[in-house]
Amino acid sequence: MSIKKGFKLWRQAKKIIPGGSQLLSKRVEMFLPEQWPAFFKKAKGVEVWDLDGNKYLDVNASIGACILGYADPEVNRAVKKAIDDGSNSTLNCPEEVKLAELLCKLHPWAKMVRYARGGGEAMAVAVRIARAYSGKSQVAFCGYHGWSDWYLAANIVNDKSLDGHLLSGLEPRGVPRELKGTAIPFRYNKIAELKKIVSKNKNIGVIVMEPLRHEEPKDNFLKQVRKIADKIGAVLVFDEVTIGWRLNVGGAHLKYGVNPDIAVFAKGLSNGFPMAAIIGKKEIMQAAQTTFISSSSWTERIGPTAALATINKMIDKKVPEHLNRIGRLVVKGLKQAAKNNQLKVTVAGPPPLIHFSFDYGADSQAIRTLFTQEMLKKKILASGGVYVTYSLKKKQAKRYLRAVEETFRLLRKAIDNNQVHSLLNGPIAHSGFKRLV
Amino acid sequence: MSIKKGFKLWRQAKKIIPGGSQLLSKRVEMFLPEQWPAFFKKAKGVEVWDLDGNKYLDVNASIGACILGYADPEVNRAVKKAIDDGSNSTLNCPEEVKLAELLCKLHPWAKMVRYARGGGEAMAVAVRIARAYSGKSQVAFCGYHGWSDWYLAANIVNDKSLDGHLLSGLEPRGVPRELKGTAIPFRYNKIAELKKIVSKNKNIGVIVMEPLRHEEPKDNFLKQVRKIADKIGAVLVFDEVTIGWRLNVGGAHLKYGVNPDIAVFAKGLSNGFPMAAIIGKKEIMQAAQTTFISSSSWTERIGPTAALATINKMIDKKVPEHLNRIGRLVVKGLKQAAKNNQLKVTVAGPPPLIHFSFDYGADSQAIRTLFTQEMLKKKILASGGVYVTYSLKKKQAKRYLRAVEETFRLLRKAIDNNQVHSLLNGPIAHSGFKRLV
CATH class of the missing domain: 3.90.1150.10 (Aspartate Aminotransferase, domain 1)
Known part of the structure; x- marks a missing residue:
C-alpha cells in the first residue's frame, strides 16, 4: 500500500x-x-x-457528520435537484419553512426555528438569543461547544477550565480578556457544581450543555438542571450537535423527557452538508428579533434540502x-x-x-x-x-x-x-x- | 399576476x-x-x-452572492461531481489546498489561508486571529461586518454607533456588556477619526474595514490607514465579502495597491454556495495555531469546489x-x-x-x-x-x-x-x- x-x-x-x-x-x-x-x-x-x-x-x-453514510443516494438526489433548480436567489427558499415545521413537529415544545451553517456557529446564535432573552451575560456550561468567544472565554481565567470537556488545553488567545468570568464550567452529573455556580454568581442567564455524550445522566441530572434553570430564570440550551438523531429521530432530550428552552442541531442533521438549526420556545426565540442575527450564507437552499431529506430518511428507515x-x-x-x-x-x-x-x-x-x-x-x-x-x-x-x-x-x-x-x-x-x- | x-x-x-x-x-x-x-x-x-x-x-x-448568475452551469457541474464522489469524509478534501494555492497566487502578499462557511463567521475568525496575534482586544472599524459579538459590541455604548455603517439601528442585545468599548467605529475617508481613536485608546490591536463600498478612497485613505496600523502595530483586516471579485479577480485592495494583513472573502467567492476564506500573511495567520478555531462544517467539499470553479470562470471569462x-x-x-x-x-x-x-x-x-x-x-x-x-x-x-x-x-x-x-x-x-x- x-x-x-x-x-x-x-x-x-x-x-x-x-x-x-x-x-x-x-x-x-x-x-x-x-x-x-x-x-x-x-x-x-x-x-x-x-x-x-x-x-x-x-x-x-x-x-x-454523515449519519446515513457517505454520498447517501436519497440526500444527494434531493440536493442535486436543488442545485439544478438554483440553490440561491434574492427570494427565500420554501424548504426553510418546511424544515422548521418538521423540526417543531418532532419537538412539540419548540415553536420557532433559526438556521446557521455549522454547529459552532449555531451555538453562538443560540447563546446570543439566550443572552438577549435573559438580559444577563454569564453562561454556566458543561461539555464541548466549539470555537466561539463565548465558550473559550472559560479558559481566560485558567487554561484548564475546559479540560475534561472533551478537548483539553484549548487556548483562548484572541478572545477578549473583557469576557473573563462570563463562562463558567460544571461537570456532567455533578449537580452540586452547578448549584454552587448559581449560588455564587447572580448574573447567570444561560445554562448550556450536551444532554449527554458518553455518560448517561444519573440521579435525574437533566431534570435537576432544568429545575435550577427555572429557579434562577436562566435559558437552558441543549447542544444536540453530536448526540442528536442517534438515539432517536430528534434530540436525545426527547428520550429523557426533559425539554430545554433552546436546542441546537448540526452534523447528523444534514448528512455532511453544511447546515445547523436552532429550535426553541416561542417567547425565547422571539428575542432573536431584539438583536441582529443575519447572514447571507444561511439563506442558501442546499442546507435545508439536505436536512429534510436526511430526517425523512431517518424516519422512513x-x-x-x-x-x-x-x-x-x-x-x-x-x-x-x-x-x-x-x-x-x-x-x-x-x-x-x-x-x-x-x-x-x-x-x-x-x-x-x-x-x-x-x-x-x-x-x-x-x-x-x-x-x-x-x-x-x-x-x-x-x-x-x-x-x-x-x-x-x-x-x-x-x-x-x-x-x-x-x-x-x-x-x-x-x-x-x-x-x- | x-x-x-x-x-x-x-x-x-x-x-x-x-x-x-x-x-x-x-x-x-x-x-x-x-x-x-x-x-x-x-x-x-x-x-x-x-x-x-x-x-x-x-x-x-x-x-x-451569485456573481456569475444563478445556477451557473460550470460551477454547478463541479459541485455535483463533488457530491457524487462524496462531499465529506473523515479524510480532508484536496480542494482546500488547491484553493489556498490559488488565493495566494492571486494575492501574492498572502501566504496562508483558513476557511469558514459564511462572511460573518469568517470575519469573526479573522478578528480572533488578529487579536491573538496582537494580544490586544480593541478593534477600530469602519463599515458593515455582520452579526458577531465583536462587531455589535460597538453599539453597547450607544445604539447609534453603527449608524452610517450600511445598516442603521442594529441592536446589540445578547452581546455581553463586558465587551463595551472593545469596538470603536470610524467613518470612511475620515482619517482624522481613526487618528483620534488610536491616540485616545492604547489597546487597539486590530483595524477592520471594507477597502471600499459605494465611496472611492480619497486623499490616499487606504495608504493612510495602512500607515497608522503599522505605526501602532495593529493587524489590518480588509473585509472583501461584498466588494471582492467585482472590480478585479481578487480583492479590491489589489486595484488600490494597499495590502492588508488579513483579507476575508465570501459571497462572490463561490457563486451562492456557502463558503468563505480568510487569507493572510504567514506570521499573522500562524496565530490561528495559538487559539482554537475549528468546525466540522468547514471541512466539507462543496465550498472549496464551488470557489475554485467560480474563480477559474472569473479568470477565463x-x-x-x-x-x-x-x-x-x-x-x-x-x-x-x-x-x-x-x-x-x-x-x-x-x-x-x-x-x-x-x-x-x-x-x-x-x-x-x-x-x-x-x-x-x-x-x-x-x-x-x-x-x-x-x-x-x-x-x-x-x-x-x-x-x-x-x-x-x-x-x-x-x-x-x-x-x-x-x-x-x-x-x-x-x-x-x-x-x-
Whole structure:
C-alpha cells in the first residue's frame, strides 16, 4: 500500500493552512502522524478512497457528520435537484419553512426555528438569543461547544477550565480578556457544581450543555438542571450537535423527557452538508428579533434540502434503531476482543457513538496509535471510537471487529514484549490541541 | 399576476422563523411589504420563478452572492461531481489546498489561508486571529461586518454607533456588556477619526474595514490607514465579502495597491454556495495555531469546489470586465432616466455594485417602495440597487433600463400629483433593522 500523494499534499497543506485542516479532529496528527492518508478522492457508504487509490473501511463517518453514510443516494438526489433548480436567489427558499415545521413537529415544545451553517456557529446564535432573552451575560456550561468567544472565554481565567470537556488545553488567545468570568464550567452529573455556580454568581442567564455524550445522566441530572434553570430564570440550551438523531429521530432530550428552552442541531442533521438549526420556545426565540442575527450564507437552499431529506430518511428507515442495533453489536465485540486478549480497554456508549480507551497510563496514547497503525494496514480507518452510520451494516461491522480482534492480539504481544514504541512506524498521535509546524 | 402562494408561506414563515428570513436583506418588508413574492421555486441566470410560477428578471443576484448568475452551469457541474464522489469524509478534501494555492497566487502578499462557511463567521475568525496575534482586544472599524459579538459590541455604548455603517439601528442585545468599548467605529475617508481613536485608546490591536463600498478612497485613505496600523502595530483586516471579485479577480485592495494583513472573502467567492476564506500573511495567520478555531462544517467539499470553479470562470471569462462594462451602462442609464424625468436620484458606484436613492426627504422611502411595486408589475425584482452579474447581459440590462425609464416617469407624475402614498398598494418598506410581528 502506497499513500505517497496524501503525505505530500499534507506537508503542503501545513505550509499554506495553519494546522493543515479546518477541524482539529481531522488532522493527520490526531490519528497517525506521518502515516495517515490525509486526503480523500471519493467516499461512498462506509468506504473512502485516498489520493493513491487505496480503498478503506471508515468507521469515523467524517467525525460523526454523515449519519446515513457517505454520498447517501436519497440526500444527494434531493440536493442535486436543488442545485439544478438554483440553490440561491434574492427570494427565500420554501424548504426553510418546511424544515422548521418538521423540526417543531418532532419537538412539540419548540415553536420557532433559526438556521446557521455549522454547529459552532449555531451555538453562538443560540447563546446570543439566550443572552438577549435573559438580559444577563454569564453562561454556566458543561461539555464541548466549539470555537466561539463565548465558550473559550472559560479558559481566560485558567487554561484548564475546559479540560475534561472533551478537548483539553484549548487556548483562548484572541478572545477578549473583557469576557473573563462570563463562562463558567460544571461537570456532567455533578449537580452540586452547578448549584454552587448559581449560588455564587447572580448574573447567570444561560445554562448550556450536551444532554449527554458518553455518560448517561444519573440521579435525574437533566431534570435537576432544568429545575435550577427555572429557579434562577436562566435559558437552558441543549447542544444536540453530536448526540442528536442517534438515539432517536430528534434530540436525545426527547428520550429523557426533559425539554430545554433552546436546542441546537448540526452534523447528523444534514448528512455532511453544511447546515445547523436552532429550535426553541416561542417567547425565547422571539428575542432573536431584539438583536441582529443575519447572514447571507444561511439563506442558501442546499442546507435545508439536505436536512429534510436526511430526517425523512431517518424516519422512513428507522435509522436510530439501526444505529443502536449495530452499535450494540460493536460494543459487545469490542469488549469481547478486549477480554479475549486480556487488554485493559474501557468502552463507552451510547451504542451509536462509541468511544474506547486503552488504560495503560503514560503508554495509552502510544497503544492507541499502534492500534490505528495496524488497523490502517488492514485498510480500515479507525481510532478510539466508532460513529455508527446507516451504511455500517452487520457485514462491515463484523469485518471491523475481526480486524480489532487481530489487532488487539498484536497489542497484547507488543505490551507483553515491551515493543509498543518500537513497532510504531511514526510518532505518537496527539491527544488534544497542539500547535503544528 | 397572482402571487398568493408566496404571501401565504411568508405569513407562515414569520410565525415559525423569527424575522421570517435568515437574512435581514431578504425580508419581504425590506422590499415591498405584503406584495413581494417572498419565495422562489427556481432560479437561473438573472431569472427567478416564484411559487406561483411567475418569472422575474432579478437584478439583486441574491444580494450579491451569485456573481456569475444563478445556477451557473460550470460551477454547478463541479459541485455535483463533488457530491457524487462524496462531499465529506473523515479524510480532508484536496480542494482546500488547491484553493489556498490559488488565493495566494492571486494575492501574492498572502501566504496562508483558513476557511469558514459564511462572511460573518469568517470575519469573526479573522478578528480572533488578529487579536491573538496582537494580544490586544480593541478593534477600530469602519463599515458593515455582520452579526458577531465583536462587531455589535460597538453599539453597547450607544445604539447609534453603527449608524452610517450600511445598516442603521442594529441592536446589540445578547452581546455581553463586558465587551463595551472593545469596538470603536470610524467613518470612511475620515482619517482624522481613526487618528483620534488610536491616540485616545492604547489597546487597539486590530483595524477592520471594507477597502471600499459605494465611496472611492480619497486623499490616499487606504495608504493612510495602512500607515497608522503599522505605526501602532495593529493587524489590518480588509473585509472583501461584498466588494471582492467585482472590480478585479481578487480583492479590491489589489486595484488600490494597499495590502492588508488579513483579507476575508465570501459571497462572490463561490457563486451562492456557502463558503468563505480568510487569507493572510504567514506570521499573522500562524496565530490561528495559538487559539482554537475549528468546525466540522468547514471541512466539507462543496465550498472549496464551488470557489475554485467560480474563480477559474472569473479568470477565463474576464468576469470583472463584464461587470464593469454592464455596470457602466446601467449607471449611465439610471442617471439618464432620472434626468429625463427630472427626478432627484443619487446614483453611487462602483459600476458592478450600484446603489441609488431618491432624495425626497421624508418621502424618499415611500418613493423607493413605489418604484419596487411598479417594477414588480413589469416582472422585475428591483430595489435601490443593482448587483451586476456575469448573466446580466446587455439585453437584460436594457430591459431593466426601459422599465426604469417608465417607472421614473410614473414616479414623476406621482410626485407632481401628490399621489405617492395613494398609489402604494401596501405599507412602505423598512429601511433598516426592525422587529417583525
